Amino acid sequence: MEIRRSLSARFLPLVLPLALIPAPAFAHGDHVHEGTSPWSMWSVSPEIVIGLVLAGWIYWRGARHDLAGDRWRMAAFFGGLFALFIALISPVEELADHIFAVHQVEHMLLRTIAPMLIFLSRPQAAMVRGLPAGVSRFFAGRGWLRAVIDGLRYPPVVTLLFLAASYFWMIPHYHDMAIENEPIHYLWHISLLVTGLLFFSVIFDRRTAPQGPGLGTRLAMFVAAALGNIVLGSFLTFKNVALYHAYIELGHMWHVSMLSDEQTGGIIMWIPGTMMFAVSALIVLYRFGSEEQRVTDQRLRAGRQLVVERKRNSTLAFGLGAFSLLMLAVVFSLVATIDHHPGGQRDFGMAGEIPG
Template identity: 35%
Template sequence: MTSASQLGLALMFHEAHPDMWSVPWSFEPAIVIPLLALLGVYTAGASRRGNVASLRWRHASFAAGWGTLALALVSPIHELGEQLFSAHMLQHEILILICAPLISASHPGATCLWAFAPRHRSGIGSWVHRIESSPAARLFTAPLNAWILEAAALWLWHIPLLYQATLTSDWIHAAQHISFLGTAVLFWSALYGVGRSAMSYGTATLFVFGTAVHCSALGALLTFSTVLWYPAYATTTAQWGLTPIQDQQLGGAIMWVPSGVVFMVIALALMARWLSESDRRLRLGSVAALLEKEQL
């Protein structure tokens, strides 16, 4: 059977397998408590800031980002990730491609700060500002470094030895998810959040295009490989009607296609803005030259 046929059957299975809907939701305290705490702090801060029209889209962005974060960590996708590599890849794509950009766009820090009493708000704000202004923070949030960290996290965690460890240790698994989400937030913030004003559209286009290339490359390696990268899934996929290789190839396709499409669309949009801005500057320069010539 060809790889294309295997992927086609796998996709049909994922639409039709009845046992998918019997997988329970995961309400682990270590996940649920931080999720609820984050939502509570942000909601309290938003309430104290009042109905500021200019912040409504940020509140909507945070709500959507928090919702997708909860979906990835609490829904049956989380439990399925222990048995199916493809489900685990779907979870990671939700964190990196949906949750991280939405949370980054909401700039939640200032709103969360408003959750605290006025007498504490100033001190906490100063402490956060010192951290953000520190050499280490500036190093990690620089656009190129944020891009390197995001790429390194993705590739390193897919090394078989490290990936297998996430399936046997909750702590290592948590570290994987935190690093994926954290580095993705840094990367997206560098694009259109913190530090965006210091990055040209041309530079942003190169970073996004580079991300599309390396994500697609890893996904393609998994999709077309005939060797099982992660033996831990060798005994867990049969109950879902998949061979381990079919599951791995489907997971690779999930990583390859959505991320490639999303990043290429963003790269093209940034390139269009880049060309438009260059054209505008060229026209302004021509007008300025004409005015200077007339004055002479």
């Protein structure tokens, strides 16, 4: 049992994506007709439903006896699965092919909200216990598989992958290609989900330094991810020409210009998307403070001198400073949004149409 627990933190980032990989539910590139109701656009895919149910069953099987007094963890995990359900099965999935802003909501669910909730629940041990013994033993080796996962979870590498998955698919050529081509769209979803799971598996790693990443490393990852969102979101918000034309080809909905749609999508990426990182950073700070308090209490009970008090205080001060920097970036983003537009607001319903 102890072997399974120790291995779970390293191998779950591979196990979960296999269980949750979004299979194609419909042919991307389908056109919609005028007057189509969004509530008729459910994308019920047996593969996705089975994947979500399987992940939930594995977790429940491994956690039901250990989380009697920790219900919030179970709620967080199933909240993450529900976010994937909204992104991949509800009308959000098909509307995303016809409305750029909705597409950004879908990607925020896939890339940030679902992975954040899943790993906030600390599901590693429960998932490994819930797997059949033969399957869990498959992941118990120390060969190339473990080396690959460890390499992908190295903080600079996973942060770069997390940002690259977002930026690459926003290049207009590849963005339009993925909207119109089902296998590429499938790969797009996988890349966002897998990099999100890897990223938040490091952020919410229960192990402290040196076994796990230190507080400064985690907050640096948050700042990099938040700044990546701010830069890309502000670019989409302030540009004055539409970049993505596949939505027009497939039937743009909601009677707004493509430019207005893309600007609204930029704001969604910029502000709500960045705030998800701020919330996660606050949770990490709280956990580190609680853990250091627990260690301090143990040493007091053992009658030891607290020679690390100064180190503890400096660590928390650094963490709070980094978190304040992140929050300031968000505030300046909001101020810039207002200051760059006459009257302090933008009328997105009246923004310019697609040129020519």
